[in-house]
Amino acid sequence: MKLVDQQIRMIIACLMLFGLWAFPALSGAQPRMVPATFSQLAQQAKPGVVNIQTVKTIQGGGRVFRHFFGSPFGNQPGLEDFFSPFGRMPRNRTESSLGSGFIIDKAGYIVTNNHVIKDADQVKVILHDDQEYDARIIGVDPVTDLALIKIDAKNLKPLTFGSSKDAQVGSWVVAIGSPFGLEQTVTAGIVSAKGRIIGSGPYDDFIQTDASINPGNSGGPLLNMDGEVVGINTAIIKSGQGIGFAIPSDLATSIIDQLKDSKRVSRGWLGVSIQDVSREMSEYYNLEPGEGVYVAKAYEDNPAYEAGIRQGDVIISVMGEKINSSRDLTLTIAGLKVGSKADIEVIRQGKNKTFTVKLGERPDSLENSQFGEERNRFDDLGFMFKTLDEELADQLGYPSSIKGLVVTRIDPGSQAAMSGVRVGDLLVEINHKKITGISDYTRVMRKIEKGETAHMLFRRGNSQIFVVRFKK
Structure with a gap:
């Protein structure tokens, strides 16, 4: 009898174990998490994945070509044929590259990486059944390395987006x-x-995966076990084994929607310089460790300042969502619609205050800026600018009533370097449009088409005014 009881207990235990294994919802495990479904997933998703081939023209034959086949005596007539094993040196050459992408709707829209199609003269899409189509570029967002292209084709099988927020570590x-x-x-x-930060830009928020990703995977989908796109494969660590990075779908979808609707991306903008709250600052402001973002400066005539936010405020939430770092604030504000109103909660002198801010548009030139109104990279003309403030005006001898952009650096060999403009000169107008900050500069220059002329009015010191023409 005792033996029979033991056998019954063993059978019940086995049934319970089998039941939990067969019905993962009862055990708390995620459904369809076993490798046996990989083949079904691949068969279902592969028609939505494409191969992308690009062709671009490299001016002057390229640096490597010139290094090996150029004349050691410079550009002297009659020497090109002698020193080039291919006869006359080519002025241009073409270069091909490969990448991936995926179809997002039956109209033919395809998502890929910006670096896959950047500067391409021709973009070709190859479907899973080897059909080839010429693609046109709809829009790009270099900051997040996303691009949207389109082909004219029928019977396409698009993939669907899932939420990257639901993708758990270990899944x-x-x-x-x-x-x-x-x-x-x-x-x-x-x-x-x-949430990996790899230093590619202000919106780093990558999914790290050990699924094998190599050159050519760029722009392809990272899928969960439901066949949903939770990431766009983008980067790898050189010489890294099993370390790849994908743009989260939750970040990508809003950007893709904007590219689809308006062919460009606009992001929310507060107009503040911010920094993370240190441990000492947390104690000083009586904050929880890692809570909030310190406003180092609120720039006048910008949304946050106009709403009442000031230097010394600590931003702790946006629209009820907690803010724990500068990155949190940057991502949250950038994800909000330009012109929308955001309730921002701050701590000021130990008291909580809420300000309603009508968001502006973040200027493209500031995407990699450490401070709110400073351009920290050369523009297409070769200038680097900083908005004139009181401290800078005092240093350079400009009246405090004057507004404009101070030239802080000039790229050697650029149009700017050959124009006669000097570091310290103040840009005040472009084509009779007042320039008071980086946002003005970005807006005016964006409206000037390639090949057109930009007339720039500069001031040097308190008396000298001059105009310089630049071909965009």
Whole structure:
């Protein structure tokens, strides 16, 4: 009898174990998390993944070509044929590259990386059944490395987006793409980490995965076990093993929608210089460790300042969402619609205050800026600017009533370097449009078409005014 009881208990235990295994919802495990479904997922998703081939023209034959085949005596007539093993030196050459992408709707829109199609003269899309189509570029967002292209084709099988927020660390994911030009390659792995910052820009928020990603995978989808796109494969660590990065779908979808609707991306803008709250500052302001973002400066005539936010405020939430770092604030504000109103809660002198801010548009030139109104990279003309403030005006001897952009650096060999403009000169107008800050400069220059002339009015010191013409 005792033996029979033991057998019954063993049978019940086995049934319970089998039941929990067979019905993962009862055990708390995620459904369809076993590798046996990889083949079904791949078969279902592969028709939505494409191979992208581009051709671009390299001016002057390229640096490598000139290095090996150029004349050691410079550009002297009659010497090109002698020193070039291919006869006369080519002025241009073409270069091909490969990448991946995925279809997002039956109208033919395809998502890929900006670096896959950047500066391309021709973009060709190859479907899973080897059909080839010429694609046109709809819009790009270099800051997040996303691009939207389109083909005219029928019977397409698009992929659907899932939420990257729901992709848990340790969950299975599948990457499909064309590594090294090997089309429709399927690799599997897990989500290794989330929220990775790799130094590519102000909106770094990558999914890290150990699913094998190699050159050529760029722009391809990272799929969950439901076949939904939770990431766009974008970057790898050189010489890294099992370390790849994907743009989260939750970040990408809003950008893709904007590219589809208006062919460009606009982001919310406060107009503040911010920094993370240190441990000492947390104690001083009586904050929880890691809570809030310190406003180092609120720029006049910008949305935050006009709403009442000032230097010394600590921003702790936006629209009820907690803010724990500068990155949190940057991502949150950038994700809000330009012109919308955002309730921003701050701590000022130990008291909580809420301000309603009508968001402006973040100027493109500030995307990589450390401070709110400073351009920290050369523009297409070769200038680097900083908005004139009281401190800078005192240093350079400009009256405090004057507004404009101070030239802080000039790129050697650029149009700017050959124009006679000097560091310290103040840009006040472009084509009779007042320039009071970087946002003005970006807006005016964006309206000037390639090949047109920009007439720039500069001031040097308190008396000298001069105009310089630039061909865009």
